[in-house]
Amino acid sequence: MAATALAADAAADTLDPAAAAERPPVLEIASLRKSFGSMLALDRCDLTLRQGEIVALLGASGCGKSTLLNIIAGFETADFGTLRLRGALLNKVPPHRRNIAMVFQSYALFPHMTVAGNIAYGLEVRGLGKAEMASRVAEMVGILRLQGLEGRYPQQLSGGQRQRVAVARALAIRPDMLLLDEAFSALDKNLREETQLELSLLLRRLDVTTILVTHDQREAFALADRVAVMHAGRIAQIGTPEQVYRHPATDQVLRFLGSANTLRGTARAGEIRLAEGLGYALPPGRTVPEGPVSVLFRTEDAGVSTVPTAIHRAHPARVTLSTFFGAQERVVLDLDGQQVVVDRPVRSADPLASLPAGSAVFLDLDPERCRLEAG
Numbered sequence: 001m002a003a004t005a006l007a008a009d010a011a012a013d014t015l016d017p018a019a020a021a022e023r024p025p026v027l028e029i030a031s032l033r034k035s036f037g038s039m040l041a042l043d044r045c046d047l048t049l050r051q052g053e054i055v056a057l058l059g060a061s062g063c064g065k066s067t068l069l070n071i072i073a074g075f076e077t078a079d080f081g082t083l084r085l086r087g088a089l090l091n092k093v094p095p096h097r098r099n100i101a102m103v104f105q106s107y108a109l110f111p112h113m114t115v116a117g118n119i120a121y122g123l124e125v126r127g128l129g130k131a132e133m134a135s136r137v138a139e140m141v142g143i144l145r146l147q148g149l150e151g152r153y154p155q156q157l158s159g160g161q162r163q164r165v166a167v168a169r170a171l172a173i174r175p176d177m178l179l180l181d182e183a184f185s186a187l188d189k190n191l192r193e194e195t196q197l198e199l200s201l202l203l204r205r206l207d208v209t210t211i212l213v214t215h216d217q218r219e220a221f222a223l224a225d226r227v228a229v230m231h232a233g234r235i236a237q238i239g240t241p242e243q244v245y246r247h248p249a250t251d252q253v254l255r256f257l258g259s260a261n262t263l264r265g266t267a268r269a270g271e272i273r274l275a276e277g278l279g280y281a282l283p284p285g286r287t288v289p290e291g292p293v294s295v296l297f298r299t300e301d302a303g304v305s306t307v308p309t310a311i312h313r314a315h316p317a318r319v320t321l322s323t324f325f326g327a328q329e330r331v332v333l334d335l336d337g338q339q340v341v342v343d344r345p346v347r348s349a350d351p352l353a354s355l356p357a358g359s360a361v362f363l364d365l366d367p368e369r370c371r372l373e374a375g
């Protein structure tokens with residue numbers, strides 16, 4: 001990060017994709033592959049981050065997020081493919097020679113060093129003079145609101161303060177890139193959300209190019225300009241939070257983001273049948289081979305009503321369970337032996353959460369919102 005960037009007062013909005021495309025690339029990853037024995041942990045990963053971009057790696061446990069982060073940091077080496085930082089090949093550069101900083105889940109603060117000592121650590125390693133070091137530490141203490149805590153040891157700090165020290169230590173070296181590895185998971189829910197917001201604003205103000213690894217969709221969506229959803233060692237889809245959520249490229253992306261239903265049906269004569277007598281026409285332009293078919297849709301993309309709606313084909317179903325969650329209610333239905341979960345906002349005058357199990361209702365399914373897979 002350039003020295004002037006620290007003083008920059010850029011708008012703290014997410015990066016507009018068109019504006020981001022004009023910025024110089026900071027990290028360029030091409031065809032990255034990594035195996036551990038017979039386990040292929042990463043397979044043909046391509047990823048480019050431009051100046052100031054924040055990208056979240058999101059995906060189920062074991063999909064390769066940490067492996068990718070560790071290769072970028074230099075803790076693991078790739079079997080195949082290239083990594084470039086500001087155009088320079090990084091593959092053989094050891095971790096301490098990469099100008100990349102990382103914040104770990106555990107923060108990895110040095111327990112025998114004070115807050116100031118921890119923040120100064122990377123500067124000492126880089127041989128900065130005493131005066132410059134003191135000024136950088138003071139700058140980081142100010143930015144991360146650590147005034148008055150400089151002389152404390154990590155065990156004398158709260159979880160949130162420790163996290164801010166870890167971020168201060170990482171940013172003090174003015175890295176080309178920041179890596180955050182589950183950096184919020186040790187915080188409780190309220191503090192986590194507050195800290196995510198603060199850090200998001202800070203990283204944008206300082207124009208720090210960042211990759212964060214998380215299991216948590218809310219965290220990824222709250223912080224990132226783009227989200228890379230990983231599955232089985234590959235980036236299944238990358239896009240803005242809205243793109244990946246609204247237009248999932250694969251079943252795995254749809255299932256991983258939000259909650260989804262999968263119903264078994266049969267495709268016959270341009271129609272999908274979910275049960276005897278319960279069919280709907282395929283939307284124009286959609287085709288699926290005749291035979292068994294899986295119908296996938298998000299739990300919030302179906303409707304439930306006590307009277308048949310005229311909008312789409314309404315399927316008679318029975319309530320199995322309904323739960324009131326405040327702003328939302330979840331209704332579990334039995335549709336001719338298949339379970340369907342529907343999440344609906346409770347703002348209408350007809351909350352269904354009070355419906356007893358066994359009540360007859362109608363499931364309203366919009367074929368346009370369904371993903372169809374043969375087999």
Ligand SMILES: Nc1ncnc2c1ncn2[C@@H]1O[C@H](COP(=O)(O)OP(=O)(O)OP(=O)(O)O)[C@@H](O)[C@H]1O
Nearest residue numbers: 036039041059060061062063064065066067068215
């Ligand atoms: N050092 C290692 N030796 C052997 N296998 C490994 C090693 N590191 C990772 N793996 C395997 O590679 C795959 C990807 O692991 P990785 O830790 O990158 O996943 P992840 O998405 O970060 O998972 P999590 O969210 O649980 O941390 C997994 O199957 C894992 O078991």
